[in-house]
Amino acid sequence: xxxxxxxxxxxxxxxxxxxxxxxxxxxxxxxxxxxxxxxxxxxxxxxxxxxxxxxxxxxxxxxxxxxxxxxxxxxxxxxxxxxxxxxxxxxxxxxxxxxxxxxxxxxxxxxxxxxxxxxxxxxxxxxxxxxxxxxxxxxxxxxxxxxxxxxxxxxxxxxxxxxxxxxxxxxxxxxxxxxxxxxxxxxxxxxxxxxxxxxxxxxxxxxxxxxxxxxxxxxxxxxxxxxxxxxxxxxxxxxxxxxxxxxxxxxxxxxxxxxxxxxxxxxxxxxxxxxxxxxxxxxxxxxxxxxxxxxxxxxxxxxxxxxxxxxxxxxxxxxxxxxxxxx
Amino acid sequence: xxxxxxxxxxxxxxxxxxxxxxxxxxxxxxxxxxxxxxxxxxxxxxxxxxxxxxxxxxxxxxxxxxxxxxxxxxxxxxxxxxxxxxxxxxxxxxxxxxxxxxxxxxxxxxxxxxxxxxxxxxxxxxxxxxxxxxxxxxxxxxxxxxxxxxxxxxxxxxxxxxxxxxxxxxxxxxxxxxxxxxxxxxxxxxxxxxxxxxxxxxxxxxxxxxxxxxxxxxxxxxxxxxxxxxxxxxxxxxxxxxxxxxxxxxxxxxxxxxxxxxxxxxxxxxxxxxxxxxxxxxxxxxxxxxxxxxxxxxxxxxxxxxxxxxxxxxxxxxxxxxxxxxxxx
Numbered sequence: 001x002x003x004x005x006x007x008x009x010x011x012x013x014x015x016x017x018x019x020x021x022x023x024x025x026x027x028x029x030x031x032x033x034x035x036x037x038x039x040x041x042x043x044x045x046x047x048x049x050x051x052x053x054x055x056x057x058x059x060x061x062x063x064x065x066x067x068x069x070x071x072x073x074x075x076x077x078x079x080x081x082x083x084x085x086x087x088x089x090x091x092x093x094x095x096x097x098x099x100x101x102x103x104x105x106x107x108x109x110x111x112x113x114x115x116x117x118x119x120x121x122x123x124x125x126x127x128x129x130x131x132x133x134x135x136x137x138x139x140x141x142x143x144x145x146x147x148x149x150x151x152x153x154x155x156x157x158x159x160x161x162x163x164x165x166x167x168x169x170x171x172x173x174x175x176x177x178x179x180x181x182x183x184x185x186x187x188x189x190x191x192x193x194x195x196x197x198x199x200x201x202x203x204x205x206x207x208x209x210x211x212x213x214x215x216x217x218x219x220x221x222x223x224x225x226x227x228x229x230x231x232x233x234x235x236x237x238x239x240x241x242x243x244x245x246x247x248x249x250x251x252x253x254x255x256x257x258x259x260x261x262x263x264x265x266x267x268x269x270x271x272x273x274x275x276x277x278x279x280x281x282x283x284x285x286x287x288x289x290x291x292x293x294x295x296x297x298x299x300x301x302x303x304x305x306x307x308x309x310x311x312x313x314x315x316x317x318x319x320x321x322x323x324x325x326x327x
Numbered sequence: 328x329x330x331x332x333x334x335x336x337x338x339x340x341x342x343x344x345x346x347x348x349x350x351x352x353x354x355x356x357x358x359x360x361x362x363x364x365x366x367x368x369x370x371x372x373x374x375x376x377x378x379x380x381x382x383x384x385x386x387x388x389x390x391x392x393x394x395x396x397x398x399x400x401x402x403x404x405x406x407x408x409x410x411x412x413x414x415x416x417x418x419x420x421x422x423x424x425x426x427x428x429x430x431x432x433x434x435x436x437x438x439x440x441x442x443x444x445x446x447x448x449x450x451x452x453x454x455x456x457x458x459x460x461x462x463x464x465x466x467x468x469x470x471x472x473x474x475x476x477x478x479x480x481x482x483x484x485x486x487x488x489x490x491x492x493x494x495x496x497x498x499x500x501x502x503x504x505x506x507x508x509x510x511x512x513x514x515x516x517x518x519x520x521x522x523x524x525x526x527x528x529x530x531x532x533x534x535x536x537x538x539x540x541x542x543x544x545x546x547x548x549x550x551x552x553x554x555x556x557x558x559x560x561x562x563x564x565x566x567x568x569x570x571x572x573x574x575x576x577x578x579x580x581x582x583x584x585x586x587x588x589x590x591x592x593x594x595x596x597x598x599x600x601x602x603x604x605x606x607x608x609x610x611x612x613x614x615x616x617x618x619x620x621x622x623x624x625x626x627x628x629x630x631x632x633x634x635x636x637x638x639x640x641x642x643x644x645x646x647x648x649x650x651x652x653x654x655x656x
Contacts, residue, residue, distance in 0.1 A: 085558040089431065089470045090539040090593045093561065117479075138591050140599035157597040159438075173596045175435045175479075 062106035062120055064195060067187035069180065070108040073117060079103040088121075094137070095123060098223045099130035101167075108184070116175055118184050122192075123169040129221060129234065132203045135164040136220040143217070146189060151216045152206070154189070161185045166198025205236050205253060208306065215239040215246075229270050231263055232307070250309040260302040264288065267307070268300050377502040377519055379575040382528040383611065384417055392610040392652040394619060400585050401449050403607035407581070408453065410653040411609055417578050418458025422526040426450060426491065427577070429532040429548050430467040430482050432594055433475040439588045440595050441476070442531045444485035446583055450529060451489035466494040466521040467551045494521045501554045506574050511567050516554035522575070530580040530613075534604075534620045536592030540564045541631045543593045544620045545580040545613045546572050546642075569636035572613045572643075582608040582616050584623040614643030615650055 063072050077087070081100055085092040088103070095103075101124045110116035125131040135153070139162070143155035146163070154163040159174040159181060172188050174181035206219065218239035235252045254260035268289050272278055276298060282288040288301030288308075299310040393410035397403035408414055418424055428442035436444055447465065454460040465486040469476035473495045477483030483493050494500075500520035506512035522528060532548035539561055540547065549571035550557065560567040584606035591600045604623045610616035614637050618628050628634050628645050638645050 085561065086470065088594055089558075090537050090543075090561065090564075091591075092558070094538055140590070140597050142599050143597075157599045159598050160596060171596060173434070173438075176437065177598060 059102065059104055059124075060122065060196065062104055062122060065106070065120060065188050065191040066108060067118065067184040067191075069111055070118065070184055071111050073107040073109040073114070077103075077105040079105070095125075095134055098133045099126035100124075101126050110180060110184075116178070116180060118175070118181065118188065119173045120188060121171040121173070123171070125167045125169065128167050128201065128203050129205070130223070131164045131167045131169040133221040133223045135162060135169045137222065138162075139217065139220070145216070146186065149189070149193070152211075152219050153201075155217060156182075156185070156189075158182075161189050163189055163192065165193065165196055166201050168196055168198060205234065205251070208251065208253075209236075209238065209249075213240050213242065215241060229267055231266060245312060248311045250311075252307045254302075254305050254307050256305050257302070260305050260307045263307045264300050264302045267309070271298060271300075375502075376514070377504050377517075377523075379504070379517075379519075379522055380525070381576045382525065382578045383576045384578055386611065387412060387416075389651045389653065390416070391612050391650040392608070392615045392619065392647065394652060394654040395607045395609075396605055396656045397607065398585070398603070398605045400443060400446050400583065400607060403585070403605075404446055404449055404581060404609070405453070406655060407607045407609035408579075410655065411579065411611070414453045414458045417529075418454050418460050418527055420459030421461045422454075422458065423462045423464070423524055424454045424458070424460045424527045424529065425464045425466060425521050425525040426454075426486075426529045426531060427467060427548065427551065428465065428482055428530075429543075429551065430473075430476045430480055431470045431551060433469075433471040433479045434594070434596075435479060436481045437598065438595050439533050439535065439586050439601050440593060441480040442482060442533060443583055443585070444481035446581070447482050447531055448485040448489035450531060450581065451486055451491045454529075455490055460527075463489075463491040464494055464521050464525070465491045466496075466518070468496040468518040468554060469551065496554075504574065506570055509570050509573070511560055511563060512553075512570050512574055517574070518552045518554060522552075528575065528577040530577050532580070532582060533586075533588065534582055534584040534623050535588040535595070536590055536600075536624060538592060540568060540633060542617070542621060542624055542626065544617045545582050545610070546617055546633065546637060548580070549575055549577075565631075565633035565636055568633035569640055569642070572637060573640055577613075579609060579611045580613055580616055582610070582620050584608060584620060587623050589624060612643035612650065614638050614645055615647055615652070618645045618647055619652070 059078060062076050066072060079087050080102060081096055084095065084100065084103060087105060088095070104122040104124070106120045108118045108120070123131065123134065125134065132153070139155060140157055143157050145151040146154045146156050146161060149163070153165070154161070156162070158177040161172045163170045170189070170192050172185040174185055203221070205221070215238070220237045222235045222237070224233050232252055235250050237248060237250045240247045240249060254263050268278065268291065271291055271293055276291040276293040279290040279292055282290060282299070282301060288299060291298040291300070297312045301308045390411045393407045395403045395407045395410070397406065426447060428447045430441050432440045434440045451463050451465065454463045465482065477493060477495065486493050496518050500518060501516040502519040503514050504512065504517045504519070505514055530545055530548045532543070532545055535543040537543040537547070547568050550568070552571075552575065553560070584604045586601045587604045588595045588600050589602045591597070595601070606623060608616050608619055614634060617631070617634050621628055621631055621634070634645060637643065644650060
């Protein structure tokens with residue numbers, strides 16, 4: 001015979017049924033949701049071009065850079081890391097690797113002809129060095145200085161201008177080559193320089209060199225894997241004219257003397273493995289090596305915590321492809 | 328009754344219930360393990376996978392690749408197509424032709440980031456006048472806003488004035504596809520609708536540097552058919568580019584090396600990024616076209632891994648001499 005204590009109470013029964021009912025409802029909802037699974041929930045919308053962020057409150061208002069004779073043609077656009085490629089496509093990794101924070105974009109069209117327009121790209125990076133890197137590694141050969149601005153940090157072409165200040169890099173692209181476009185982008189540059197509020201414009205690593213005989217506008221900063229050598233990061237390069245010869249110098253702050261010497265030794269081995277011929281050591285300046293690298297004279301040295309490299313002779317191609325700097 | 332038997336009963340009841348609970352949890356765990364799958368969720372069950380038709384024409388010896396050096400694009404493209412047998416070889420009377428130019432960016436033609444609008448218009452006109460096409464569609468799924476891209480590049484206006492119908496992407500124009508044997512194009516949305524009833528497909532693209540892949544030429548042009556968050560493929564750029572010409576086999580392609588973007592690709596932005604090479608390439612073999620195009624960028628085939636990947640997959644050949652190209656300087 002079942003004791004009273006073995007019988008399930010009424011309340012207990014109701015609670016139990018309710019819990020079971022709840023579990024069944026949950027199971028049905030899960031089935032419904034899984035059954036209606038759509039890739040678009042995971043960001044594979046069939047049409048997913050140009051996701052535009054709303055204008056952030058703290059970002060610059062690019063309409064204040066409006067050049068004379070132009071009108072704002074559309075709303076300001078902003079892009080973060082995950083949708084940067086929607087605006088600049090395959091160039092996005094270059095910026096992300098250099099410490100990209102946000103892109104602000106504004107279009108302006110000429111008041112008397114909306115086929116004539118300027119596009120202003122303002123890249124906010126996490127550091128001055130990051131901004132300088134994306135500016136310098138994309139610098140166009142054949143560009144000219146912008147009057148009144150330091151050529152190491154600015155240049156213009158026939159249809160645009162590029163400028164770096166603090167942790168901001170600005171690129172202005174014009175739809176044509178014309179006086180109107182030129183006046184427009186120069187006006188933008190002036191306004192940007194006046195209005196952008198940055199703390200400090202220094203780029204660490206540029207104060208260690210003598211810019212006296214430097215070829216104007218040749219300084220570049222490679223953030224990672226310079227020369228295809230993974231251990232070298234944040235490498236600066238610049239061209240000098242030394243007794244009528246062109247010399248390219250590279251330098252990097254290794255943060256300690258020991259690290260600099262270790263890096264230099266490994267880099268010498270790296271070049272030798274790639275076919276360079278070691279011509280011997282150099283006394284003084286922390287020691288170093290001279291190598292013959294397929295007709296180029298290579299000098300690898302250390303000076304305190306700095307790694308340095310100099311290259312003389314031959315025809316080099318500039319750029320960075322496959323991690324190796326060649327020119 | 329004494330308290331002791333009641334306590335025993337409760338303990339026994341507790342043990343029974345605990346055992347049943349543990350058994351239920353265990354059964355749920357076993358069921359979950361059996362039902363678990365590592366594969367990502369598939370497309371909606373209601374979506375049928377599609378695949379592009381093969382739009383290629385029978386190969387003809389000596390009429391696979393043509394290269395014409397001419398500062399005038401229009402003269403150049405006419406000559407290049409003529410050397411492959413003329414548009415009549417490719418387009419038949421009554422055909423529906425889809426032209427897929429590179430319209431990726433909202434930039435003017437002079438910056439070389441998109442196909443040249445006059446070139447696109449000329450090919451449209453050839454399809455009608457000499458090919459006898461019934462309908463010519465011009466379509467692309469750009470990176471930036473489609474309407475802006477077609478407008479600012481000039482391609483929309485040029486194509487329309489030449490008599491083509493410009494088709495911009497819309498959500499219901501996309502279907503899901505899987506490339507057989509593909510690593511990346513698996514259950515992926517593609518811009519399919521304009522191609523569904525096409526008889527012939529022609530690609531038109533400029534020769535450009537590309538920050539990620541090294542170059543953007545005739546094979547990369549088909550990236551514009553991918554939908555969704557296609558930028559994830561940038562991590563595996565050479566594989567995705569090599570899969571594109573396997574996904575769709577066009578009738579022929581035109582590679583415009585008149586004003587080549589030598590640096591800062593794929594968007595460029597300055598006239599200083601460009602260099603005149605005054606070359607038009609037409610080809611039924613996309614690997615051969617890109618192999619030749621690499622030289623215009625002062626690169627070698629070995630600098631562009633996607634080309635050899637595509638060759639290994641059977642898309643075409645990097646041995647240009649073997650296909651007896653017609654080169655007119």
